[in-house]
Amino acid sequence: MKDAKVRLFVEHPLGEGQTIPLERDQAHYLFGVMRLGVGDFVELFNGHDGAWRCEVVQAGKRAGVLACEAQVKPLQMPPDLWLLFAPIKKARTDFIVEKAAEMGAARIMPVQTVFTNSERIRQDRLQAHAVEAAEQCGGTYVPEVTALQKLDRVLADWPEGRQLMFCDEAEVGSSSALSGVFASEAAREGQGAGPWAILIGPEGGFSPEERARLKALPFAHIVSLGPRILRADTAAVAAMTLWQQALGDWR
Amino acid sequence: MKDAKVRLFVEHPLGEGQTIPLERDQAHYLFGVMRLGVGDFVELFNGHDGAWRCEVVQAGKRAGVLACEAQVKPLQMPPDLWLLFAPIKKARTDFIVEKAAEMGAARIMPVQTVFTNSERIRQDRLQAHAVEAAEQCGGTYVPEVTALQKLDRVLADWPEGRQLMFCDEAEVGSSSALSGVFASEAAREGQGAGPWAILIGPEGGFSPEERARLKALPFAHIVSLGPRILRADTAAVAAMTLWQQALGDWR
Numbered sequence: 001m002k003d004a005k006v007r008l009f010v011e012h013p014l015g016e017g018q019t020i021p022l023e024r025d026q027a028h029y030l031f032g033v034m035r036l037g038v039g040d041f042v043e044l045f046n047g048h049d050g051a052w053r054c055e056v057v058q059a060g061k062r063a064g065v066l067a068c069e070a071q072v073k074p075l076q077m078p079p080d081l082w083l084l085f086a087p088i089k090k091a092r093t094d095f096i097v098e099k100a101a102e103m104g105a106a107r108i109m110p111v112q113t114v115f116t117n118s119e120r121i122r123q124d125r126l127q128a129h130a131v132e133a134a135e136q137c138g139g140t141y142v143p144e145v146t147a148l149q150k151l152d153r154v155l156a157d158w159p160e161g162r163q164l165m166f167c168d169e170a171e172v173g174s175s176s177a178l179s180g181v182f183a184s185e186a187a188r189e190g191q192g193a194g195p196w197a198i199l200i201g202p203e204g205g206f207s208p209e210e211r212a213r214l215k216a217l218p219f220a221h222i223v224s225l226g227p228r229i230l231r232a233d234t235a236a237v238a239a240m241t242l243w244q245q246a247l248g249d250w251r
Numbered sequence: 252m253k254d255a256k257v258r259l260f261v262e263h264p265l266g267e268g269q270t271i272p273l274e275r276d277q278a279h280y281l282f283g284v285m286r287l288g289v290g291d292f293v294e295l296f297n298g299h300d301g302a303w304r305c306e307v308v309q310a311g312k313r314a315g316v317l318a319c320e321a322q323v324k325p326l327q328m329p330p331d332l333w334l335l336f337a338p339i340k341k342a343r344t345d346f347i348v349e350k351a352a353e354m355g356a357a358r359i360m361p362v363q364t365v366f367t368n369s370e371r372i373r374q375d376r377l378q379a380h381a382v383e384a385a386e387q388c389g390g391t392y393v394p395e396v397t398a399l400q401k402l403d404r405v406l407a408d409w410p411e412g413r414q415l416m417f418c419d420e421a422e423v424g425s426s427s428a429l430s431g432v433f434a435s436e437a438a439r440e441g442q443g444a445g446p447w448a449i450l451i452g453p454e455g456g457f458s459p460e461e462r463a464r465l466k467a468l469p470f471a472h473i474v475s476l477g478p479r480i481l482r483a484d485t486a487a488v489a490a491m492t493l494w495q496q497a498l499g500d501w502r
Contacts, residue, residue, distance in 0.1 A: 076478065102485050103477075226354075226355065226495055226501040230388065234488055248477075250478075
């Protein structure tokens with residue numbers, strides 16, 4: 001049995017007996033770039049039906065058809081973890097989205113803080129980065145990238161019961177250990193972590209007013225990420241690592 | 252007292268009464284790019300003497316002199332942690348070096364594995380990235396970037412007493428939890444971790460022979476980084492996070 005070397009996200013349902021028509025870009029990628037042809041295998045996932053090994057049954061320059069052969073992986077939902085971050089320079093914003101998808105965030109939320117430089121983001125482009133990261137990391141789920149929202153507004157509409165882990169560079173070198181934050185959490189008893197979010201501040205840090213507001217929130221937990229100041233993209237991976245290991249699907 | 256907004260790594264000794272002549276590039280950066288002038292302050296560090304608040308006493312287009320005013324931070328050495336990684340595409344290799352410096356590696360070692368694409372690296376350019384990352388993260392120490400060496404050779408010359416944490420994508424989704432790896436370590440008793448290294452595999456994974464050899468090493472500990480396959484740069488940050496939190500200076 002030949003291995004499927006290429007993974008592709010599709011919108012189409014996947015299941016026993018399903019055939020999947022390809023969009024033009026996907027046909028170009030599979031048959032033009034990757035040089036696949038009829039009889040080759042591709043792994044497809046759509047965020048709902050797990051991952052399926054599919055056979056190429058028609059291959060053209062602008063179109064093609066795949067046929068589902070067997071499910072190779074069930075749907076694996078990430079934990080209910082949101083990543084909120086203040087957009088930074090283009091390349092690093094792209095990295096944060098890619099990393100969030102790899103690390104297993106369920107939702108990626110760009111937020112505008114007082115010190116955020118970006119006034120807008122290309123939501124469609126960031127969503128495409130999340131798809132590509134899911135394809136590459138073997139995931140069966142693609143996190144949603146939401147539109148840019150003001151942090152104030154997001155906090156005002158905060159859903160009941162969702163905890164917030166908030167990484168503040170003003171806490172660099174402080175002793176607030178993660179273990180303390182999580183000690184009282186359900187994780188200890190082997191229960192699910194419940195809904196959480198991680199908030200990564202902008203390069204310039206939070207404003208004094210934002211910091212005061214965040215600290216006063218009953219659902220917020222301040223976490224220190226060591227004695228050095230991390231760039232936002234490094235901080236996002238580090239914070240998600242701590243969370244996944246303590247409460248998420250790395251346990 | 253005006254704050255020093257710019258941090259700069261210099262080779263020159265720092266201390267009470269020291270004056271530091273600037274190199275041409277540094278003078279251009281401080282006075283041309285950052286628009287500093289006589290009377291402004293800069294934070295200097297050299298990897299030995301901690302960080303010093305220094306005053307600009309001469310500023311020219313191609314030269315300048317700073318004078319040490321006061322030590323603002325003692326030297327903070329990172330833990331004795333090496334990061335070994337197989338170089339990948341240019342931008343991601345740069346990122347790994349930057350991240351290793353931010354995360355507090357003491358030494359950064361590019362290694363050539365069977366599936367490594369790169370035959371050579373620009374050691375000087377990578378070292379410059381490590382300097383820049385140390386400047387930006389508030390560190391007082393710059394990790395050394397070594398020349399590219401063959402993994403085989405590095406393992407053959409492995410120093411006695413140094414532990415190796417080895418992150419293998421073939422272990423994705425396995426249950427080898429980090430807590431098990433570290434349970435027997437001195438960290439539990441509050442002692443220092445001793446010398447360690449982290450090895451991140453290349454994009455194509457390790458060869459079967461490499462994997463067998465690594466697994467057989469008495470000083471090697473296999474660690475899983477969750478159920479998704481992480482890119483090498485993501486894996487480097489995640490692995491260093493786990494290590495720093497369990498054994499390093501994030502405790």
